[in-house]
Amino acid sequence: MTTEVLTSKKKIRILIADDHPLFRRGLKNAFSETPDIEIIAEADNGNDVLDKIRDQELSLVILDISMPGKDGLEVVKQIKTEYPKLPILIMSVYPENQYAVRFIKAGAAGYLTKESALDTLLHAVRKVSQGGKFASPEITERLAFDFLETNKPLHETLSDREYQVFLMIARGKSLTEIANELSLSVKTISTHRSRILEKMKMKKNAELIHYAINYSLI
Known part of the structure; x- marks a missing residue:
């Protein structure tokens, strides 16, 4: 039907x-x-x-x-x-x-x-x-x-999946927990994390958490 x-x-x-x-x-x-x-x-x-x-x-x-x-x-x-x-x-x-x-x-x-x-x-x-x-x-x-914004926040440069993983990291979840929840491998989540850090010009999870708090994303 x-x-x-x-x-x-x-x-x-x-x-x-x-x-x-x-x-x-x-x-x-x-x-x-x-x-x-x-x-x-x-x-x-x-x-x-x-x-x-x-x-x-x-x-x-x-x-x-x-x-x-x-x-x-x-x-x-x-x-x-x-x-x-x-x-x-x-x-x-x-x-x-x-x-x-x-x-x-x-x-x-x-x-x-x-x-x-x-x-x-x-x-x-x-x-x-x-x-x-x-x-x-x-x-x-x-x-x-x-469409008028030329200087978008860094988190808006992330793909949909990267953004999802970013928020989960910012909430304190481990890569294993994220992998289990999203039914993906830990290796895949680790790759997403690397791309997230690169796009957002950061090096550690703590920086992601601080950023998410500053932008009221968590």
Whole structure:
């Protein structure tokens, strides 16, 4: 069955993708009294998201950015390649300033944190499902003026994977822990670390941590 975006006159049919069952249950409970919104599928890893999308008619995907298997950015890019009209709303524990711009540039239609109020979530779901965009004024401004910036911060020179590894290093995780979490080899993570240090003109993890704190990235 081909995935398609349903019109606003029909129910908003949602797939929730998050590896925490309690969070998925909480969302289902939150939407249970909204007659225009229906949770029709759930996924707990990146590969499962893509499989479920192919079998459903969806209005919207609500996606966490950290799940087993394919990471959030990979999932967003693949969804937008296969189903360019299917909106994606990111819900994450991470603050907007860490990931929102990257995910919206990758094709997500909106970004909000898991601490957002229910009214904010409902507004975002309805707006994004109808083809709109949802982000805070700060993120919207950053996106609008990004093309004018000539002296971007060093962390914005990193690739998506490098940025992900950089933040994990800045949070104090070891290379082994990062490798296990991302299902990559320690050698691959070590290579990413070397490239990160080179691009950011640094020599030690302590410098990365200090930089991340200064830019409020952790």
